[in-house]
Amino acid sequence: MAQRGVNKVIIVGNLGQDPETKYTASGAAITNVSIATSETWKDKQTGQAQERTEWHRVVFFNRLAEIAGEYLRKGSKVYIEGALRTRKWQDQGGQDRYTTEIVANEMQMLDSRGGSDDSMGGGYQNAPSRPAPAQAPAQQGGGAPAYGGGRPQPAPAPAAPPAPDMDSFDDDIPF
Amino acid sequence: MAQRGVNKVIIVGNLGQDPETKYTASGAAITNVSIATSETWKDKQTGQAQERTEWHRVVFFNRLAEIAGEYLRKGSKVYIEGALRTRKWQDQGGQDRYTTEIVANEMQMLDSRGGSDDSMGGGYQNAPSRPAPAQAPAQQGGGAPAYGGGRPQPAPAPAAPPAPDMDSFDDDIPF
Amino acid sequence: MAQRGVNKVIIVGNLGQDPETKYTASGAAITNVSIATSETWKDKQTGQAQERTEWHRVVFFNRLAEIAGEYLRKGSKVYIEGALRTRKWQDQGGQDRYTTEIVANEMQMLDSRGGSDDSMGGGYQNAPSRPAPAQAPAQQGGGAPAYGGGRPQPAPAPAAPPAPDMDSFDDDIPF
Amino acid sequence: MAQRGVNKVIIVGNLGQDPETKYTASGAAITNVSIATSETWKDKQTGQAQERTEWHRVVFFNRLAEIAGEYLRKGSKVYIEGALRTRKWQDQGGQDRYTTEIVANEMQMLDSRGGSDDSMGGGYQNAPSRPAPAQAPAQQGGGAPAYGGGRPQPAPAPAAPPAPDMDSFDDDIPF
DNA sequence: TTTT
DNA sequence: TTTT
Numbered sequence: 001m002a003q004r005g006v007n008k009v010i011i012v013g014n015l016g017q018d019p020e021t022k023y024t025a026s027g028a029a030i031t032n033v034s035i036a037t038s039e040t041w042k043d044k045q046t047g048q049a050q051e052r053t054e055w056h057r058v059v060f061f062n063r064l065a066e067i068a069g070e071y072l073r074k075g076s077k078v079y080i081e082g083a084l085r086t087r088k089w090q091d092q093g094g095q096d097r098y099t100t101e102i103v104a105n106e107m108q109m110l111d112s113r114g115g116s117d118d119s120m121g122g123g124y125q126n127a128p129s130r131p132a133p134a135q136a137p138a139q140q141g142g143g144a145p146a147y148g149g150g151r152p153q154p155a156p157a158p159a160a161p162p163a164p165d166m167d168s169f170d171d172d173i174p175f
Numbered sequence: 176m177a178q179r180g181v182n183k184v185i186i187v188g189n190l191g192q193d194p195e196t197k198y199t200a201s202g203a204a205i206t207n208v209s210i211a212t213s214e215t216w217k218d219k220q221t222g223q224a225q226e227r228t229e230w231h232r233v234v235f236f237n238r239l240a241e242i243a244g245e246y247l248r249k250g251s252k253v254y255i256e257g258a259l260r261t262r263k264w265q266d267q268g269g270q271d272r273y274t275t276e277i278v279a280n281e282m283q284m285l286d287s288r289g290g291s292d293d294s295m296g297g298g299y300q301n302a303p304s305r306p307a308p309a310q311a312p313a314q315q316g317g318g319a320p321a322y323g324g325g326r327p328q329p330a331p332a333p334a335a336p337p338a339p340d341m342d343s344f345d346d347d348i349p350f
Numbered sequence: 351m352a353q354r355g356v357n358k359v360i361i362v363g364n365l366g367q368d369p370e371t372k373y374t375a376s377g378a379a380i381t382n383v384s385i386a387t388s389e390t391w392k393d394k395q396t397g398q399a400q401e402r403t404e405w406h407r408v409v410f411f412n413r414l415a416e417i418a419g420e421y422l423r424k425g426s427k428v429y430i431e432g433a434l435r436t437r438k439w440q441d442q443g444g445q446d447r448y449t450t451e452i453v454a455n456e457m458q459m460l461d462s463r464g465g466s467d468d469s470m471g472g473g474y475q476n477a478p479s480r481p482a483p484a485q486a487p488a489q490q491g492g493g494a495p496a497y498g499g500g501r502p503q504p505a506p507a508p509a510a511p512p513a514p515d516m517d518s519f520d521d522d523i524p525f
Numbered sequence: 526m527a528q529r530g531v532n533k534v535i536i537v538g539n540l541g542q543d544p545e546t547k548y549t550a551s552g553a554a555i556t557n558v559s560i561a562t563s564e565t566w567k568d569k570q571t572g573q574a575q576e577r578t579e580w581h582r583v584v585f586f587n588r589l590a591e592i593a594g595e596y597l598r599k600g601s602k603v604y605i606e607g608a609l610r611t612r613k614w615q616d617q618g619g620q621d622r623y624t625t626e627i628v629a630n631e632m633q634m635l636d637s638r639g640g641s642d643d644s645m646g647g648g649y650q651n652a653p654s655r656p657a658p659a660q661a662p663a664q665q666g667g668g669a670p671a672y673g674g675g676r677p678q679p680a681p682a683p684a685a686p687p688a689p690d691m692d693s694f695d696d697d698i699p700f
Numbered sequence: 701t702t703t704t
Numbered sequence: 705t706t707t708t
Contacts, residue, residue: 003473004707005188005212006429006458007229009259010535012181012604012633037180040647054182054260077635079356079537079604084184084259085229086275100261100275108356108537110602110635122565123353178648181604181633185360187429187458191705211706215472230705250706252460254362254429254531283362283531285427285460297390297704298528355538355562357579359609362531366701386702387530404532404610405701425702434534434609435579436625450611450625472708529703 009102011056011080012110013037021069029065033058033072035080057101058082064107064126071109079108079123184277186231186255187285188212196244204240208233208247210255232276233257239282239301246284254283254298359452361406361430362460363387371419379415383408383422385430407451408432414457414476421459429458429473534627536581536605537635538562546594554590558583558597560605582626583607589632589651596634604633604648 013035021031038053058080060068072078082104091097108123188210196206213228233255235243247253257279266272281300363385371381388403408430410418422428432454441447458473538560546556563578583605585593597603607629616622633648 002216002475003212003214003456003458005473006185006254006431007188007212007214007231008185008431010181010183010185012537012635014180037178037182039178039182041177054258056182056259079181081356081358083229084231084275097272098274100259106353108353110537123355125352177650178631178633180648181606183606187362187460189706191707209705213707215708226708228706252707256531256533281528283528285362298530300527352566353562353564356535356604357538357562357564357581358535360531360533360535364530364702366703384701387528387532388703389528389532390704391527401704403702404608406532406609427703429531433579434581434625447622448624450609 007083009080009082009084011035011037011058011078011082011102013056013078013080015072015074015076015078016055018074019069019072021065028062029060029069031060031065031069033060033068035078056080057099058104059101060104060107060126062126064104064124067124068104068107077110079106079110080104081106081125182258184255184257184259186210186212186233186253186257186277188231188253190247190249190251190253191230193249194244194247196240203237204235204244206235206240206244208235208243210253231255232274233279234276235279235282235301237301239279239299242299243279243282252285254281254285255279256281256300357433359430359432359434361385361387361408361428361432361452363406363428365422365424365426365428366405368424369419369422371415378412379410379419381410381415381419383410383418385428406430407449408454409451410454410457410476412476414454414474417474418454418457427460429456429460430454431456431475532608534605534607534609536560536562536583536603536607536627538581538603540597540599540601540603541580543599544594544597546590553587554585554594556585556590556594558585558593560603581605582624583629584626585629585632585651587651589629589649592649593629593632602635604631604635605629606631606650 016034016036019031019033021029023029035056035058036053037056038051040049040051042048043050080102082102084100085103086098086100089097089099104126106123106125191209191211194206194208196204198204210231210233211228212231213226215224215226217223218225255277257277259275260278261273261275264272264274279301281298283298366384366386369381369383371379373379385406385408386403387406388401390399390401392398393400430452432452434450435453436448436450439447439449454476456473456475541559541561544556544558546554548554560581560583561578562581563576565574565576567573568575605627607627609625610628611623611625614622614624629651631648631650
């Protein structure tokens with residue numbers, strides 16, 4: 001029992017600010033970040049370059065929240081995979097409000113080169129497919145894969161196959 | 176010039192109601208739908224089955240909006256690919272409010288079998304990567320692909336490779 | 351430590367044949383299916399409708415393999431999420447060969463309506479991010495989510511925000 | 526008419542070598558790269574760190590091929606979105622062989638910081654959803670978006686909603 | 701080998 | 705408001 005339908009978000013962008021990490025009473029970490037993606041285009045009439053930035057609220061739980069809080073910084077470039085979740089809350093006037101967030105279940109830091117001293121830059125993921133927020137610090141896998149000896153081997157770049165016959169490509173297609 | 180970062184959403188779910196289609200002054204269609212995804216789990220203490228439904232606002236523009244408005248119905252199952260966009264608006268009290276939507280750029284209808292009379296069930300996509308909302312009815316592709324004669328052939332199922340040696344798999348790994 | 355980079359495939363298509371399930375010495379299931387996706391277009395010169403079908407080899411392990419083997423059939427429509435894996439093997443002449451497969455880690459059956467007797471149609475996923483093939487029948491989560499009492503509520507469709515002012519859309523843009 | 530089903534690949538990884546660009550008789554660029562993703566884990570018995578690298582063949586056409594050929598280098602980190610395509614070819618012995626590639630339709634360079642002088646690092650995409658390989662240098666969109674004056678505004682990070690009541694989270698759930 |  |  002898990003999922004009915006698919007609810008998946010993939011974001012690559014930069015943090016607008018340092019992450020903010022809080023802890024639940026039980027000690028589970030919750031980290032929030034704001035990530036920008038943008039698109040640019042030329043205005044058709046003026047020819048001016050235009051830009052529109054979209055800000056994404058991303059929330060991490062448990063072990064992933066700890067990693068995000070520790071390694072991400074304002075300006076960090078990250079890959080995030082997660083699910084959409086719209087929360088209801090009340091404003092001061094008691095009115096219902098809604099906020100849509102991305103609940104992250106995987107993260108890849110993408111600028112280890114530009115980082116200070118971190119020799120890593122890898123990817124992390126939370127336990128799968130449980131309705132977030134989960135509470136206790138996730139016991140992350142620990143799963144030892146244990147390939148058998150005669151397992152299917154990974155495939156080191158095979159010798160390149162002959163290129164398709166490019167001369168036979170249709171020539172005068174204007175697109 | 177197009178995108179800085181990645182802003183991608185993939186949804187598979189069912190429409191909660193019939194689509195609503197409007198038209199701009201210039202005749203461009205805009206269709207809104209609400210799509211449900213859900214996750215289910217067993218309550219740890221009570222053992223009771225639990226369910227949480229997430230509702231996604233999806234907006235289509237132009238040609239895709241016309242197709243969505245014509246073929247989708249309450250209960251329809253669809254695959255949607257799009258981008259997140261948060262819009263600002265003012266409520267009656269003049270206060271700023273924000274609504275997050277998925278701007279669809281691809282749609283696949285997934286229940287042609289269960290449908291009434293629709294003899295289709297294929298996929299559609301809008302022109303790529305322009306800041307939505309776009310205005311005029313999209314001139315969809317028109318792109319004629321035109322493979323040359325000697326192009327690389329599609330690959331009909333190759334003879335199955337020998338299965339990996341399964342007996343050598345590690346046996347007693349408890350996960 | 352899990353992933354460096356992202357290796358993700360998403361497929362929606364139909365099975366060309368019934369699934370084939372095998373078992374390792376340790377009892378772990380391995381199911382193989384072949385899934386078709388296709389694209390259609392009009393030939394630019396002749397105006398003839400064209401179609402190209404792509405066949406995807408998909409392999410499931412453990413619990414997911416059992417479910418796939420039991421519920422999928424020739425013609426079934428499925429959503430698959432997985433990772434690419436290229437395996438090396440030797441043909442009869444002792445030559446190295448390579449086969450690329452999708453190792454599934456999530457599956458959604460998409461045609462419960464059209465199905466025969468299956469009263470389900472939900473989604474399933476394997477344990478995350480361990481190098482496949484894994485061995486023993488996966489102990490799937492068991493994870494009880496356990497929301498606290500005051501947890502953030504799911505958000506039932508908020509009152510619709512006012513539509514963007516469509517009359518102000520640019521009118522005569524020919525795309 | 527476009528797609529039946531979904532055939533989508535998302536890769537984030539590093540180039541193993543410099544790209545190789547060729548041109549068709551008609552002048553269309555075709556660029557091939559090999560991109561590594563990897564997963565690491567600890568061997569359950571020995572406790573040794575293990576790593577498995579997957580190599581992905583990626584092919585770009587037209588304008589995207591030119592950009593990839595010009596800006597990517599051995600070691601470059603990229604985000605690629607594309608579709609799987611398995612090509613059939615004959616080896617010297619006349620035997621049928623199959624090679625699976627990712628036909629890229631979007632690319633994001635992810636290491637502008639580490640780059641030499643490139644002040645960019647943005648994303649690019651080819652025209653959508655036409656059966657590749659296409660022939661002539663793609664006329665990329667040219668689509669001017671042209672937002673009207675009163676268009677829905679982007680949403681600058683809204684004031685944070687109150688955090689969910691974390692103290693009420695269930696406390697002693699061991700997962 | 702699927703699907704429309 | 706959907707779906708099972």
